[in-house]
Amino acid sequence: MSNDKVASVADIQVSVVTDYIAQQSIEAEQQFVFSYTITVTNNSAETVQLLSRYWLITDANGDSSTVTGEGVIGQQPFIKTDQSFTYSSGCVLKSPLGNMQGHYQMRTDSAELIQVDIPVFRLAKPNILN
Structure with a gap:
């Protein structure tokens, strides 16, 4: 695995490999x-439901695309307090770096909508930066 990133917002932690x-x-x-594997950990006092996602994908050529949609991998999971949800997905780039x-x-149990940022993470063919 080539990259680890972690971000935490509103007691929701997102880690990416x-x-x-x-x-x-x-x-x-x-x-x-x-491929990328994401783990969303709920350290808050309330159960949360992952409703939708937004991605900005950029390759080394400067080409970018966005992906939006409901949930992740066909699911809108509920993540209870002190629990995690992990999934894997992937993307194709036109360059070996992006x-x-x-x-x-x-959405929280109390119906509050929150936005949880996913940290910028690198997609790189091994040894491309050497």
């Missing part, structure tokens, strides 16, 4: 595949 998937990447076609950032919108 990334990996380069060489077996699925086709460098000659500028297709670089990355980054992602974004946020989740969540």
Whole structure:
């Protein structure tokens, strides 16, 4: 795993681990595949529900795209106090280096909507920065 990032907002912690998937990447076609595993930990006093996500994905060429939608991996999970939810997903870049950032919108038991920022994290083919 090539990258670890952690951010904490409103007692919700988001940690990210990334990996380069060489077996699925086709460098000659500028297709670089990355996976990321995110763990959302609820350290607040209330259960939260992850309602939606927003991603800004940027490659080393300066091309960017956004991804928005309900929940993550087809789910809108409830995360109880002192519990975590972990999922994995991926993206394809046209360069061997890029980054992602974004946020989740969540709702607390008391119906408060909160935005939890996802820290900027790097997607990098191993040894690309050496």
